[in-house]
Amino acid sequence: MQRHFARGVVIVVTPTLDWLDVALAMARDDAARLAEWMGQGVVFKADDECAHRWSVDQTRLRAVVVAPWVLVQEVCPSLH
Secondary structure (H helix, E strand, C coil): CHHHHHHCCEEEECCCCCHHHHHHHHHCCCHHHHHHHHHHCCEEECCHHHHHHHHHHCCCEEEEEECCEEEEEECCHHHC
8 A cells, every 4th residue: 555655546535435436436537426525525635644544553444446546445343
């Protein structure tokens, strides 16, 4: 994940959304839906704070590639 983060292509999907719905919207280039989610703050580009927290907390992430993007979502402990 570090390599993708360094390239600036990691997109975070909060647990309030189905991450595969977001991936499908990206694949379909549904700009309106993506803009809505981004405006709500439930989809956003990973920043240094995210990367630091993931590293310190050893956060489990699930990921899907929608080239050139890598969508990630934190795995809640109750889901694994």
